[in-house]
Amino acid sequence: MTLNRREALTTAALGTSLIAVPGVKAQRTPAPPPARGYDNQRIPDLGDGRFLNPLMAGDHPDPTILKDGRDYYMTFSTFDSYPGLVIWHSRDLVNWRPLTAALTRNIGSVWAPELCKHKGRYYLYIPTKNPTTSWVIWADRIEGPWSDPIDLKLPNHIDPGHAVGEDGTRWLFLSGGDRIRLAPDGLSTVGAPEHVYDPWRYPDSWDVEGFSPEGPKVLRHGEYYYLITAVGGTAGPPTGHMVIAARSRSIDGPWEHHPGNPLVRTTSLDEKWWSRGHASLVEAPDGSWWSVYHGYENGFWTLGRQTLLDPIEWTADGWFRMKGGDLSQPMKKPGGGQAVRHGQALSDDFATLAYGTKWNFFRPGPDERRRARVENGTLLLDARGKAPSDSAPLLLIAGDPGYRFECDIEVAPGGTAGLILFYDDKLYCGLGFDEKRFVTHQYGIERGRPANPHGRRMRLRVVNDRHIVSFHTSGDDGATWTRFDRGMEVSGYHHNVRGGFLMLRPGIYSAGQGTARFRDFRFAAL
Structure with a gap:
C-alpha cells in the first residue's frame, strides 16, 4: 500500500498509522497518544514502563551524548x-532536564558539537559557520564554569568526533572521512588533517540530498573501534539522511x-520519522545498548530535527x-x-530569567545580555532595531505540533513589541503593536x-494549531478576547524552503525605542 504525499502528511498530522490487511481496504488506527508534562507538552515517558519517541521534542539536532558513571549528559x-549548547541531564536515558548553557559568547552558527570527558575533564568541540572553524571549551564540572572558546583553526571541516587511540x-x-590529532591536553591540534576513511556509498538510484559524509562518532567496544557516520544529506528528500557504520581493530x-x-534510513513517506x-551509541544503566539520532517528524519540518532513541543489539559477529x-x-x-522529571515549563512568571536554559537570543551582539532583566515578576527587554528581523528576539523551543502562547505586553513611547513565530531574520510571522497601531508580520516582512x-x-495570544496561525488581543487582562483579522498558514517556514537547519520558534521581541515590559x-x- 502506498500513499500520495497529501495522504502521508495528513496521516502524520492526525497521529494515525495505517494497517494493510489482504483483501480489505486499509484502515486507520489511532497511534498511541503521547504522555504530557509541563504546560501539557508531550514527553517520551508513558508512565507504564514504555516510552514513545521523540526523546527530545522540537529542535534538538545532532545529539551528542556522554555516559559519565550513572549520569548521562546530552547537548x-x-x-x-x-x-547555546544547553547541557541536559538524565539518569535513565528517557527523562531529561536542562542543567546549563555552556556557550555564552557568540562565536558563529554552532553545528554538530561533541561532548566528551577525558581524564576527569569535560570538553565540548564546537564547529561553527560564519566563521567556518572548530572551537573547544572545557570545564572541570559539567555545570561549569566553562572556559572561553579556543579556536582550533579547522576551516574546511565540520562535526568533530573525539576518540582516544x-x-x-x-x-x-x-x-569527509578525515581526522586530525589533538595535543594531549585536547586544546590544540597537531599537524594537518589526514584522510583515513572512505564511507560506504548508497545506490545511485536512491533519492538523497547529497553524499555529505558527516557526524562521525567513534566508540571503542570489545575488540573494535566503531565509526558511525551520517551520509545522504541532512534534509531534502525524506529518504536521504541515513546511518552507516564501519569498524577497525x-x-x-x-x-x-x-x-x-x-543501519537506519527512512524508506517511505508513510513513515512517522523522516531523514x-x-x-551515537550509548549503554543504558541496565547494560542494554541504545542509539540517539535525529529526524524530522512527518509533515512537521517546522519543528526542526528532533532527537530519537532507538534500541540496538550486538550480534555474534561483533x-x-x-x-x-x-x-x-x-x-x-x-x-x-532514577528518573528525573522530563523537560521544563515554558510558561514563565519572570520571577527569575531562565537565560540560556529556556530563553535564547537569536544572533545576539556582544552586549545583548544587558537588554534583558527581570523586576517584580516583569521581564524588561530594551528595544533594538526596527522589527523582529534586526531586534535579536528572545525565543523558546516548543516541540508540539499545536500550541498557544500569550503574554501581557506594555510598550514604551516610541517602542514596538509583540509575539512572533520566528524561523530566522528573513522568515517569521507574528503580531506587534505600538501605542497607536498594530503591526502584522508575515513572510518576514511588516504588513x-x-x-x-x-x-x-494589552495582552496578546498566538495560536499555532498544526501550522494554522491565529492572533488574539485583549484589553482587559484576558477576561475577553478579540480575534485579530489576519490568519496565516506556516507549514513552509522551514529548512527545505529557507535553509539554515532551524525550526519555527515562539518568542517575543522589542524594537524601536525604550523598554518593553x-x-x-x-x-x-494543544
Missing part, C-alpha cells in the same frame, strides 16, 4: 541561538564497512543492528536509573498597520 546544535593519543574525526584503520549498511541520521523499526510505536524503557484601540498595554507569559500545548 545539541544550537546554531544562532545564544546562550589504543596508545592514548587523542583525535578528532571530521567530516585500530584507531588507525583499516576500516571495514558494516555488512548491513545503512533519520547522525547517530556488529550491531538497530531494533526500533520506524520508531512510530512505544518501546520498553531501558531498565535502571498591515490597523488602529490599536488598547494603547500602550512582558508579564505572565503562558504556554500550553
Whole structure:
C-alpha cells in the first residue's frame, strides 16, 4: 500500500498509522497518544514502563551524548541561538532536564558539537559557520564554569568526533572521512588533517540530498573501534539522511564497512520519522545498548530535527543492528536509573530569567545580555532595531505540533513589541503593536498597520494549531478576547524552503525605542 504525499502528511498530522490487511481496504488506527508534562507538552515517558519517541521534542539536532558513571549528559546544535549548547541531564536515558548553557559568547552558527570527558575533564568541540572553524571549551564540572572558546583553526571541516587511540593519543574525526590529532591536553591540534576513511556509498538510484559524509562518532567496544557516520544529506528528500557504520581493530584503520549498511534510513513517506541520521551509541544503566539520532517528524519540518532513541543489539559477529523499526510505536524503557522529571515549563512568571536554559537570543551582539532583566515578576527587554528581523528576539523551543502562547505586553513611547513565530531574520510571522497601531508580520516582512484601540498595554495570544496561525488581543487582562483579522498558514517556514537547519520558534521581541515590559507569559500545548 502506498500513499500520495497529501495522504502521508495528513496521516502524520492526525497521529494515525495505517494497517494493510489482504483483501480489505486499509484502515486507520489511532497511534498511541503521547504522555504530557509541563504546560501539557508531550514527553517520551508513558508512565507504564514504555516510552514513545521523540526523546527530545522540537529542535534538538545532532545529539551528542556522554555516559559519565550513572549520569548521562546530552547537548545539541544550537546554531544562532545564544546562550547555546544547553547541557541536559538524565539518569535513565528517557527523562531529561536542562542543567546549563555552556556557550555564552557568540562565536558563529554552532553545528554538530561533541561532548566528551577525558581524564576527569569535560570538553565540548564546537564547529561553527560564519566563521567556518572548530572551537573547544572545557570545564572541570559539567555545570561549569566553562572556559572561553579556543579556536582550533579547522576551516574546511565540520562535526568533530573525539576518540582516544589504543596508545592514548587523542583525535578528532571530521567530516569527509578525515581526522586530525589533538595535543594531549585536547586544546590544540597537531599537524594537518589526514584522510583515513572512505564511507560506504548508497545506490545511485536512491533519492538523497547529497553524499555529505558527516557526524562521525567513534566508540571503542570489545575488540573494535566503531565509526558511525551520517551520509545522504541532512534534509531534502525524506529518504536521504541515513546511518552507516564501519569498524577497525585500530584507531588507525583499516576500516571495514558494516555488512548491513545503512543501519537506519527512512524508506517511505508513510513513515512517522523522516531523514533519520547522525547517530551515537550509548549503554543504558541496565547494560542494554541504545542509539540517539535525529529526524524530522512527518509533515512537521517546522519543528526542526528532533532527537530519537532507538534500541540496538550486538550480534555474534561483533556488529550491531538497530531494533526500533520506524520508531512510530512505544518501546520498553531501558531498565535502571532514577528518573528525573522530563523537560521544563515554558510558561514563565519572570520571577527569575531562565537565560540560556529556556530563553535564547537569536544572533545576539556582544552586549545583548544587558537588554534583558527581570523586576517584580516583569521581564524588561530594551528595544533594538526596527522589527523582529534586526531586534535579536528572545525565543523558546516548543516541540508540539499545536500550541498557544500569550503574554501581557506594555510598550514604551516610541517602542514596538509583540509575539512572533520566528524561523530566522528573513522568515517569521507574528503580531506587534505600538501605542497607536498594530503591526502584522508575515513572510518576514511588516504588513498591515490597523488602529490599536488598547494603547500602550494589552495582552496578546498566538495560536499555532498544526501550522494554522491565529492572533488574539485583549484589553482587559484576558477576561475577553478579540480575534485579530489576519490568519496565516506556516507549514513552509522551514529548512527545505529557507535553509539554515532551524525550526519555527515562539518568542517575543522589542524594537524601536525604550523598554518593553512582558508579564505572565503562558504556554500550553494543544
